Amino acid sequence: MTTPDRPAVEPSAHVASGARIGAGTRVWHQAQVADDVEIGTCCTLGKSCYFGSVSRIGNDVKVGNHADIFGARIDDDVMISPHALLTEDRTPRATRPDGQRQGPGDWTSTPVIVRRGATIGGGARIAGGVEIGACALVCIRGRGSARRSRARQGLRQSARAIGWVCRCAETLDDQLRCPRCARVYELAADRLIEIQPGP
Ligand SMILES: [Zn+2]
Numbered sequence: 001m002t003t004p005d006r007p008a009v010e011p012s013a014h015v016a017s018g019a020r021i022g023a024g025t026r027v028w029h030q031a032q033v034a035d036d037v038e039i040g041t042c043c044t045l046g047k048s049c050y051f052g053s054v055s056r057i058g059n060d061v062k063v064g065n066h067a068d069i070f071g072a073r074i075d076d077d078v079m080i081s082p083h084a085l086l087t088e089d090r091t092p093r094a095t096r097p098d099g100q101r102q103g104p105g106d107w108t109s110t111p112v113i114v115r116r117g118a119t120i121g122g123g124a125r126i127a128g129g130v131e132i133g134a135c136a137l138v139c140i141r142g143r144g145s146a147r148r149s150r151a152r153q154g155l156r157q158s159a160r161a162i163g164w165v166c167r168c169a170e171t172l173d174d175q176l177r178c179p180r181c182a183r184v185y186e187l188a189a190d191r192l193i194e195i196q197p198g199p
Contacts, residue, residue, distance in 0.1 A: 019051075022059065040076070049080075052088060054109065064122065071109050071128075075116040084120045086112040088128045119169065137165045164192055 009015055009027040019033045022041035030048045033039065037051045040059035045051075049063050052070035057063075061074055064082030071088035074080070089107045096102055110129035114120065118132045121139035132138060163171050164185070166178035176185040176192070184196035 013045075028065075046082065053104075055111075058116075071111040072114065073111050074114045075118075075134075077117045078114050079119040080114075081120055081122040081124070083123045085125045086114075086120070086128075087126070088112070090128045117167070135165065135167055135169075137169055166198075167194070168198070 005023050007021040007023065007025040007027060009021070010029045010031070012029045013027045013031040013033075015021060015027065015033045016035040016037070018035035019037040019039070021027065021033065021039045022043070024042040025039055025045065026043070027033070027045045028047045031045045031050070033045070033051045034053040034055075036053050037055045037057070039045070039051070039055075039057040040061065042059055043057060043061040043063070045063050046065040046067065048065060049067045050069065051057070054071050055069055055074075056072070057074045058076035058078065060076055061078045061080070063069070063080045064084070066082055067080045067084045069080065069086045072086045080086075088109055088111055090110055091108060093102060096106060112126045112128060113131040115132060115134040115136070117135040119137045120126065120132065121137070123140050124138050126132065126138070164176060165171055166181060166183050166185075168178065168181045168183070170178050170180040172178055172185065176187070178184070178198070181198040182196070183194055183198040185192045186195050187193070
C-alpha cells in the first residue's frame, strides 16, 4: 500500500498554522493540534484528542479518542489509548505569585517521554517528567496506574511495577519467557535483554 503524500484532516479538527503533520497521518473529528507541534508520518489521531504546544510525536503512533497530550516527546510506534492524560507542568498555577495571570512563558515544561513501541493504557495519567521505557505497557489496575515493562522506567507516584512484558505485549513468565511468541529474555542492570528471538 502506498503512503499518501499528505495528511488527511477531518474538517472539524483544528490544526494550528504552525503545526507540522506528516504524510499519511489521519486526524479525526474535533482533534486539536496546537502551534509548534510536530507529528510524524502514518499516525492516527483519534476523535477529540489534544496536542499541546511543542509536542513531538514520531511515526506510526496511534492516539485514541479523547487523549490529552501536553508537550510530550513520543517516539515511533507508540500507542496512547483513549482518555489517557500526559501532563507537562509539575507545579501548575493559574496565576503568578504577584497575582498576574500566568502566560505562555510562565509554565515549566517537563514533558513526558515515551520511548519506542510503548503502550499507555486507557485512562492512564502520566505526570510531567516521567519517562516510559521502550515497549513498556502502562495500565490501570485498582487505584492509580501500574506498569509492566521490558525496560527500566522512571514511573513513580501511584504507579508500581507488576512484571515484565514481551515485545509482543504478553506478560513474561518467571523464567522471562513469552508464552505467546517464545522470545526469551534476561535481566542485566535491571534492563531486559532479548536472548532468543521470536518467530
Ligand atoms: Zn512475546
